[in-house]
Amino acid sequence: MTKPSKPLEAKGCGCGLTIVVVAIAYVLAKFFHVPGGVAFGIGVGVAVLGVVAYYVNEFKAQKILDHEYEQTKQLQPAAKEEDRDEVPCPYCGETILRVAKKCKHCQSMLEL
Numbered sequence: 707m708t709k710p711s712k713p714l715e716a717k718g719c720g721c722g723l724t725i726v727v728v729a730i731a732y733v734l735a736k737f738f739h740v741p742g743g744v745a746f747g748i749g750v751g752v753a754v755l756g757v758v759a760y761y762v763n764e765f766k767a768q769k770i771l772d773h774e775y776e777q778t779k780q781l782q783p784a785a786k787e788e789d790r791d792e793v794p795c796p797y798c799g800e801t802i803l804r805v806a807k808k809c810k811h812c813q814s815m816l817e818l
């Protein structure tokens with residue numbers, strides 16, 4: 707069973723995480739005069755939240771894909787059922803719609 711690959715937007719939020727941690731720690735230390743260790747701690751905290759958000763996002767994206775995949779699978783038999791709505795005309799044997807009241811090939815009335 708081949709599942710569709712994840713969309714690109716579901717990826718990407720995970721990369722550059724280290725840069726984010728350093729950037730947050732740097733901004734906090736530089737502009738808010740937060741002690742280095744605390745700033746780094748906050749940076750890591752935010753990064754952890756980011757990772758959690760990233761995996762939640764991944765999970766959601768996969769859920770949506772699975773859902774679309776299921777829908778696609780369900781749509782295929784439905785299309786086949788539509789095909790089965792065609793039956794051979796009892797008079798001329800040509801394929802006609804099951805709901806037809808009159809054969810389009812031999813003009814026979816088909817009402818039961």
Ligand SMILES: [Zn+2]
Nearest residue numbers: 795798809812
């Ligand atoms: Zn016919």
